[in-house]
Amino acid sequence: MGQILLVRHGQASFGSANYDQLSELGYEQARLLGQWYANSYQPFSKVVTGGMVRHCQTADTCMAELPKPLLADTEWITDADFAEFDHHEVLLRHCPEYADAAAFKALLANHVDPSRALEHLFRAAMQRWMSGWHDSDYAEPWPDFRRRCVRALERLDTEDRGQSTIVFTSGGVIATLMQHLLGLQDYQVMELNWTLANCAVTKLLQRPGQFTLSYLNNYSHLEWLGQQGSVTYR
Structure with a gap:
């Protein structure tokens, strides 16, 4: 095999x-x-x-x-x-402040643990993207991304x-x-x-x-x- x-x-x-x-x-x-x-x-x-x-x-x-x-x-x-x-777009749609890099860093800096705060923020952004309620907001909605990943794998199918x-x-x-x-x-x-x-x-x-x-x-x-x-x- x-x-x-x-x-x-x-x-x-x-x-x-x-x-x-x-x-x-x-x-x-x-x-x-x-x-x-x-x-x-x-x-x-x-x-x-x-x-x-x-x-x-x-x-x-x-x-x-x-x-x-x-x-x-x-x-x-x-x-x-x-x-x-596009993780930039996924984060931006949930958190418009991300468009201004300086403002976004300042927002995170206000947290005791900026890394942990970013993790929570990104999880929430992912949930929004994957929910299906906001597909029109994204250049590539979650179902489209999922389909192209599977399509790529299937192209590797070989005899x-x-x-x-x-x-x-x-x-x-x-x-x-x-x-x-x-x-x-x-x-x-x-x-x-x-x-x-x-x-x-x-x-x-x-x-x-x-x-x-x-x-x-x-x-x-x-x-x-x-x-x-x-x-x-x-």
Whole structure:
């Protein structure tokens, strides 16, 4: 049977003007994942990215650690259906103050624990997006996002039982695909998304017309090879 490895991108530049860039630690996480696969001499038939900068940076950095013979016949593909939902828009529709970065930071700074306050705010924004009551407010409503994630996975269905595909994507996509495979409720997608570690791997086994979860959110490579603090979630 084939296997599909869904990789959440390395730590991005949260809190900066451009989130869609890996942080220094994000690059290190990607290198550690690549070293893990190099040590196990893992070949890949196909490398897929969602097309976002952080996806491509994670893929390039990870794959650079593998011996070149492992990648000699590897096909590289960009599939925008593996891109993350627009978290800026989701947050903005719930909290219009987010449009003014300075005002938004000042709003959070008034809280005892700004990080915790942001988490609560984002959860509420996600609930609004997923509720179905405000679909017309969003360029991509929740049902549309869910459909394109499933569509992207189904494109990886192949008759080649020995194929290994690695997909560099985002937490929202991975959590949504878990809903599709495991029958999760919408609120469980939101909760799962919040627990996926940067550069963690979710493995699917693939037979023609069937995908089965093998493991979820594995970051052993970061714990084994990395320094203290290598495991992050934002």
